[in-house]
Amino acid sequence: MGDVFVLSPFSGHQESSFDSSQGWQVEENDHPIEEVRLTVDPTDNPNITALTFRTWLIGVMSCVLLSFVNTFFYYRTEQLSIGSVCIQIIALPIGRFLAATLPKKEIKFPFTNWSFSLNPGPFSMKELCLITIFASAGAGDLFAMHVVIVVKAFYHTKINPIAAFLLVQTSQLLGFGWAGIYRKILVDNPYMWWPENLIQVSLYKALHQKEKRKKGTITRFQFFIVVFITSFAYYTIPGFIFPAISTISVLCLIFKKSITMQQIGSGLKGLGVGSFGIDWSTVTNIWGSPLATPASAIFNIMLGFFIGIYVLIPICYWTNAYNVKRFPIISYDIFDYTGHSYNTTRIINNKTFTLNLEEAESYSKINISINFLLAYGTSFAYMTASIIHVALHDGKNILKMWKDTKECDKEKMDVHARLMKRNYEPVPQWWFYVLLVTVIGLSIFTCIGFGRHLQVPWWGLLFIFIIALLFTLPFGVIMATTGQGLNVITEYIFGLILPGNPIANMTYKTYGTASMNQAFTLLRDLNLGHYMKIPPKSMFIVQVYCYPFPSGIYQKSSPGTNCLDASTSP
Incomplete structure (x- = not known):
């Protein structure tokens, strides 16, 4: 059978059941991160199918199904959310059933030389990975939909359906531009290892690979x-x-x-x-899952949680700083001066949907609880801290990769990068640039053509694009090394620039923070494809198709992702 042995510096000799005659390639596992070495196999078989008819059939149906179900149940009292892991488990028997029943027939596209097979062979782990990415798009959060919902449900007005459609599409596709610019640093660099992906790799291997059970153990x-x-x-x-x-x-x-x-x-x-x-x-x-978060990040979060919840909040609350004793100690609601819920409809001009300053001054200032106040306050602190941390710890490496990509690629190329470079044609960088320029132009057209609906001037978009471009790298490094995300408070910045325009504020956050979060999702998937040896162009096609899809919105928004935001937990 041509079985080979893999030498790992940490696991010793491990027998591998890969048949070299079938096209399996095995190399020395020299990845610098121990967790990756112990989880991801240093192997690949470029003959295994990935983007097949089965992938499109199961993937598109999964994306549509999860999008409908999660959106439908989002508006119920007892919310139900279905994650992509459910499709990941269900898709395996469905894929194997299709592999056993579909005819092996070649379908040709008319007037072209292109063709595909309904059944190219056994259902592969690469197909399962791409199907899961399809499902993730349908199960994930789509922030732009919140703008549409708020306009309809809160302000009781209509938004042009074309404006809503373009807002959703452009804000989602904008993340491809940021991801393409930084993929060399945040994906190809082996030190950017995205901890959450290791759980996915382990699950794929457990579901798909055959394993001999040793006596007294389980597979x-x-x-x-x-x-x-x-x-x-x-x-x-x-x-x-x-x-x-x-x-x-x-x-x-x-x-x-x-x-x-x-x-x-x-x-x-x-x-x-x-x-x-x-x-x-x-x-x-x-x-999030402690299984996917490094211990150093967990200890940092626990320390921050302890200081915030058990030191800062009690001191501020029981000393009545900013009169916070009028309001609940833990709450994300807003209040008037009496401690009752703030009547926001009272201070909004129904015709222009802008702030009625005279009514606001005669009514009450907006008040928030002490935990809400500290959540936003610390957001500015961790923004600055993240930039400084990345500059001190990764600044030299990032500059070196940026200046001389080819030499740095040779120095930093690990086993997975070598296998990917040897077997698959990379996605040209200009694909991302063309997509970015096109989406920026379409975004400006959306805001100019539907300014009355979105309240956003074109120059504001250019400003938010610059902010997103600058912050994607440092926050992406944090995500890629700790698995913990950060939330840029773009709504505060544009609340100062364009005060009294609530729809504009939400639109700016959509194009700023939401587009960066989308970039992080795309970069994480690219890294997963790197580990699973998915052809880069197949991954790009799937991402471009599925992620602009109007996906579910079951995930709840929060002011930020830090210790204080989770203070409603026990």
Whole structure:
């Protein structure tokens, strides 16, 4: 069979069941990150199919299905969200069923030399990876849809459907430009390893690769089945039968009539002292999955959480700084001077949808809770800290890669980069540049042609593009090395530049923060394709097709991604 052996500097000799006669290529695993060496195989077979008829069929149906289901249930009291991992699991038996039943027939495009096969062979792991990316687009958050929803549901007015469509498409496609500019640094650089992708790689291997079970052990697939069934069965308890175990507050149970003890002990509306939860969603609410986050990032988050929740908030609240005792200690609502919910419709001009300054001054200033105030305040701190951190730790390497890409590629090229370069033609850089210039032009046209609906001047867009271009790199480095995201407060910047225009503020955040988040998603997928040895052009085609799709909006927005934003957890 031509079996080969792989020598890993950390795992010793590992027998690999790859048949070299079938086109498998195996190299020394010299990736500089230990977690990647232990998870991603240093192998590839360029003969394995990726972008096939099965990929398009299952992928497009998954994208449409998840988009409809998640959007439909977003507006229900009991929200239901379906993630791409569900499709990832279901697609495997469907793909194998199609591989066993579809005819091996060549379909030719009329008047061209192009053709494709309905059944090119066994269902591959690369096909499953591309199908999951399709599903991720349908399951993910689409911030531009929030603008459309707010205009309709909150301001009770209509937005031109063409303006809404162009806003969604341009804001999504804009991320391709930022991703293309920085992909050499954030994808090809082996030190940018995107921790979340390692879980995906492990799951693909557990689902797809055949493994011999040793006596007294279980295979990875068997372990996955046990965990899957157990976690699904357990979640019915905190999710449906007994939700109270998600936040068990001991102090609240003992001191039922004490407001102070409720503020200190509540896991939902207080500081959570003495409260705990036995629900996995409680654990992952602060930093996401701890399985995908490096220990250094977890410890940093825990330290920041402790300082914010148990030091800064109590000091500010019980010293009544900014009169915060009038409002709940933990809340993301806004209040008037009496402590009641702020009546925002009272200060909005119904005809122009701008701020009525006279009415606002006669009514009340906008007030927020102490945790909301610190969440926004610390956002500015971590923006500055992120830039300085990346400049000090990665600045020299980034400048070197930027100045001399070819030499740096030779120095930094690891096993996965060598396999990708040897077997597949890369996506030309000008594809990204052309797409970026086109989308920028279309975005300016959208704002000029539908200025009354979006309230955005063209010069404001150019300014927000510059901000997004500058901040994508440092925040992308943070994402690629820790798995933790950051949120740029573009709404504050343009609240100062164009005060009193709420729709413009949301539009600016869509083109700024949302486009950067889209770039991070695209870069993460490119890195996953790098690990899974997906042909770059196939990956590009799938991303361009599926990510502008009007996907689900079940994910809740938050003011930022730091310790204070998750303070409603126990």
